[in-house]
Amino acid sequence: MARVHREDGPALTATPRLLGPAQIRALAAELDVRPTKTLGQNFVHDANTVRRIVAAAGVGPDDHVLEVGPGLGSLTLALLGAAGSVTAVEIDPVLARRLPQTVADYAPDQASSLTVVEADALRVGAADMPGEPTALVANLPYNVAVPVLLHLMSEVDSLRTALVMVQAEVADRLAAEPGNRTYGVPSVKARYFGRVARAGSVGRNVFWPEPKVESGLVRIDRTDDYPRDAATRQRVFTVIDAAFAQRRKTLRAALAGWAGSPAAAEERLRAVGIDPSARGERLGVADYVALAQTALP
Structure with a gap:
């Protein structure tokens, strides 16, 4: 697991510029990145969408955000504009190594508040991160969304909230109540960690490449109802x-x-x-x- 960038940084002083469709495509061309189904890559290119995700997450200057699959940095930049610090876990080495530079270019005042951990999110734990993340906010790779969510809620005990974007069908399953036809293993396990609720819907047209499915936001607020061991x-x-x-x-x-x-x-x-x-x-x-x-x- 490679940590790519981290310094103790200054207080937030400016609002980051966010990425749009042109910037996303330019970055992808520069890196010769072709989004793959294997890694579940669909890059968000709509600034209003990432702002809405950050607002739904409710993070602030006192939060240390854990982001999974930052990709080209769309959501990362928006998170850095709201949170005190961000640790981004990225499995793709090309994307992991480029992200600090993207943040330095678009949000120089927040660049020192970013840590990039080059690793598989299914294998990281609290020991792999600086400090104690308080909130998980991520556009999760759709092919491993539920395992990643449950793994991180299990392994990173400091997380108080999670706001994740997943396939709409998966969002429905996670938020389903007992007796609902979509209620199943993900529903019950997610509820072991806290209160689970749908937090919105996201259309296909805000992604590149455009997925064949709709997306949904799910929020978990951690509770101490059940043992954490x-x-x-x-x-x-x-x-x-x-x-x-x-x-x-x-x-x-x-x-x-x-x-x-x-x-x-x-x-x-x-x-x-x-x-x-x-x-x-x-x-x-x-x-x-x-x-x-x-x-x-």
């Missing part, structure tokens, strides 16, 4: 995965492998007041936490 979280997530692995089955059947047998699953379900004939999509996070605790000796 990795062991407890893993036990809870194991139960969630088992409950939805065969979502048409009753919990008595779906949790048989986890509990040891259908009868053992029923015993544990009844012990925490859950109907064994219910299905996984009817349970809230608290139910899964209670079930996981029945597995303790």
Whole structure:
């Protein structure tokens, strides 16, 4: 993991210039960058959209923002205009090495407030970042959006909020309530970390290249409702995965492998007041936490 740039910087003194379509294409041409589906690259080129994302995130001078997949820097520049500092995690070495220069060109007063970490976001943790990030704000690569979101919420305990842009269908799943047809594993796991809500929609025409799907914003506000330790979280997530692995089955059947047998699953379900004939999509996070605790000796 390579850290590309970081200095202790001055207070914010000027509003950064933001990137538009012409600047995005010029940067891409300069770097000979061709957005790839493998890395889920779709670059935002609309200044109003990045301003709206920053406003929805609600970050301010006291925030240290963690951004994933900054790409050519559209959102990074807007974040630097609002937050105290930004750590950007970028897997593409060409983009990672160019970002500090882009910020120096468009936001010289904020250049020293940027750190770039050249790494896979699925492999970074709190130890790889300077200080303690307080907010995750990102246009997440659509092919790994949910794993990246859950990984960072798990590994970076200092995060108090998250505002991410994902595929609209994924946004609906993350924000779905129990009983909704889109409620599933991402919905429950996201709620383990805090309150989850849709925070807006984003059209296709603000991206280059233009994706074939609509996008949505999702916000998570961290709560301390459930234990943060990795062991407890893993036990809870194991139960969630088992409950939805065969979502048409009753919990008595779906949790048989986890509990040891259908009868053992029923015993544990009844012990925490859950109907064994219910299905996984009817349970809230608290139910899964209670079930996981029945597995303790």
